[in-house]
Amino acid sequence: MPVRVAEEWLATCGGCEVTILDIGEPLLNILPKLQFVHMPVLMDNKYFGQTGEKKALEIPQADVGIITGSIRNKENRHIAEEMRKKCKTLIAMGSCACYGGIPALGNLSTKDEILDKVYRGSKSTDSASNPNKDIPEMEDRVYSVAEVVKCDIELPGCPTSPELFAEALTALLEGKPFKLSEKSVCDECPTKREKKAVSNLKRPLEPIEAKPGQPLSEVRCLMEQGFLCQGPATKSGCGGTTDKTPRCIKAYMPCRGCFGPIRKGANPMVDMMNALSTAGLKADQIADRAATFNRFIGVVGRLRPAAGPRR
Numbered sequence: 001m002p003v004r005v006a007e008e009w010l011a012t013c014g015g016c017e018v019t020i021l022d023i024g025e026p027l028l029n030i031l032p033k034l035q036f037v038h039m040p041v042l043m044d045n046k047y048f049g050q051t052g053e054k055k056a057l058e059i060p061q062a063d064v065g066i067i068t069g070s071i072r073n074k075e076n077r078h079i080a081e082e083m084r085k086k087c088k089t090l091i092a093m094g095s096c097a098c099y100g101g102i103p104a105l106g107n108l109s110t111k112d113e114i115l116d117k118v119y120r121g122s123k124s125t126d127s128a129s130n131p132n133k134d135i136p137e138m139e140d141r142v143y144s145v146a147e148v149v150k151c152d153i154e155l156p157g158c159p160t161s162p163e164l165f166a167e168a169l170t171a172l173l174e175g176k177p178f179k180l181s182e183k184s185v186c187d188e189c190p191t192k193r194e195k196k197a198v199s200n201l202k203r204p205l206e207p208i209e210a211k212p213g214q215p216l217s218e219v220r221c222l223m224e225q226g227f228l229c230q231g232p233a234t235k236s237g238c239g240g241t242t243d244k245t246p247r248c249i250k251a252y253m254p255c256r257g258c259f260g261p262i263r264k265g266a267n268p269m270v271d272m273m274n275a276l277s278t279a280g281l282k283a284d285q286i287a288d289r290a291a292t293f294n295r296f297i298g299v300v301g302r303l304r305p306a307a308g309p310r311r
């Protein structure tokens with residue numbers, strides 16, 4: 001009997017669904033064991049029947065449920081709760097589902113501020129009242145799926161890595177335990193650390209000190225070159241299980257922290273302040289530190305509307 005899988009996307013960009021398709025060959029090995037019974041991104045789906053005639057949300061029973069995206073409105077919450085009821089095992093996939101992700105940057109503003117900006121305060125918008133017909137009511141703030149329902153597996157990353165997803169799914173199918181790494185991106189980074197301090201922070205798109213095609217093992221650590229690299233405070237795993245080189249570093253770009261904190265309860269902002277000062281960089285050169293260091297993890301209690309200008 002194939003394993004029944006249900007997938008749902010809430011406040012999301014769809015990038016995590018691309019990750020599922022991106023698994024490549026290992027997906028071909030897993031696919032015969034799976035039966036996707038619900039996946040709105042790929043299949044026509046009517047939550048309340050073909051003509052809206054049903055009263056209750058229709059999500060079929062499944063062995064494994066996968067949810068991407070965060071919870072921005074009451075419909076998102078309702079779907080997450082229904083998925084929890086219908087799925088034996090639930091996977092929160094991607095940093096939006098685990099930590100709020102990019103949508104949780106909205107937690108820097110109140111719901112009223114956001115609605116005012118979108119429907120009245122934007123230069124490109126004709127001022128109008130808030131729409132209130134046939135659309136779900138917004139939540140007071142963005143929540144992660146993991147805050148609202150119990151998730152059996154949380155796979156962070158924006159998006160998570162296809163290898164990590166395949167590994168988690170295979171472990172589930174084989175009844176084996178699955179555990180995320182508690183190492184940092186720096187632990188998997190092959191760049192060369194010279195422990196020499198720099199003083200000025202570079203802009204993200206300034207060229208790095210590397211010749212075209214130069215092996216990463218000969219390239220100096222990007223933080224030591226003056227780039228804001230969040231590798232010291234970010235969980236490893238984005239590079240997958242074979243090569244392990246972190247995804248952005250492989251592209252000669254600094255880590256932006258999408259895999260979230262190394263372990264539960266860690267505070268990436270404090271960890272990054274320490275790492276920056278060790279590299280000789282001053283944190284006050286970063287314009288919006290709360291948003292920068294919590295870009296993907298806004299619901300972990302750190303992003304909230306500010307009374308005055310943010311630091």
Ligand code: SF4
Nearest residue numbers: 013015094095096158
């Ligand atoms: S985690 Fe990133 S890729 Fe996945 S849905 Fe959220 S924004 Fe998109």
Ligand code: SF4
Nearest residue numbers: 186189221222229231
């Ligand atoms: S700070 Fe960035 S470039 Fe330097 S070792 Fe860590 S991940 Fe690599």
Ligand code: SF4
Nearest residue numbers: 238248255256257258
């Ligand atoms: S290097 Fe950092 S930002 Fe890039 S994918 Fe990995 S964890 Fe995410």
